[in-house]
Amino acid sequence: RELFIAVTPLSLIFVIVSLLWHHKKWDRSFLLFIAIIITSSFLIEAVGVETGVIFGQYKYLNALGPKVFETPLIIGANWLMLTYCSAAIMEYARRRSSGTIDVAIKIVGGALIMVMYDFTVELVAPQMGMWQFVSDYPPVENFVMWFIMALVYHIIFAGFKIKPIGKPAIALFICQIVFFLAIYLYLQIALILN
Incomplete structure (x- = not known):
């Protein structure tokens, strides 16, 4: 567990750098998108931790690295990675469907993929030292807020007409799941055997 706690921030940084390294079109829109997602998600998470209102009552543990306002510095980059990867999955689905998936479906689908990711991570987050809810499992408002934030981020992504890299982003996302x-x-x- 201590090894995991030590390498988690580094592995997240590696994933994010890999995605950004492969991204093809670095223009003002893409840089603005990065700044909006990282800044807003960090601030929302910090307010959520402080107030317990946005996602429910939770606290970050130590596996995600250094914290400011009790919120890991890496958390904004994690939201960026998840938005980018889920947008890449929906873009791949659109291409495979011969373009029959419109922008609205891509936005909603991307947001649902992000909520699915959160649901999966919530199964192990406390045991892995990432975060913990007071009620041991996140309340419904956590998933509702995840969906709302993800929806807004996918609207921004689509509005800026960002073209995600496909296979590397999808592969990284699947590996994490x-x-x-x-x-x-x-x-x-382990629980059954004990």
Whole structure:
């Protein structure tokens, strides 16, 4: 567990740098998108931790690295990565469907993918030292707020006409989901065997 706590911020940084490294069109819109997502998500998370109103009552533990206002510095970059990867998945789906998926479906689909990701991570977040809700599992408002934030971020992404890289972003996203599900399965088996 201590090893995981030590490498988690580094692995998130690696994933984000990999995505940005492969992104093709670095223009003013893309840089503004990065700034908006990182800044707004960090501030919303910080207010959420302080007030307990936005996502429910929770606190960040130590696995996500250094914190300011009890919020990990990396959290904004994590929202950026999730928005980018889920947009890449929906863009891939649009291309595979011969363009029959319109922008509204891409936006809503991307937001739902992000909520699914959060639901998956919530299964193991406390055991992995990332965060913990007072009620041991997040309340409904956590997922509602995730959906609202993700929806807004996907609207911004679409409005700026950003073209995500496909396969690398999708592969990184799938690897993360599989990783968290494998940890959850391991924890469940360990619980049964004990």
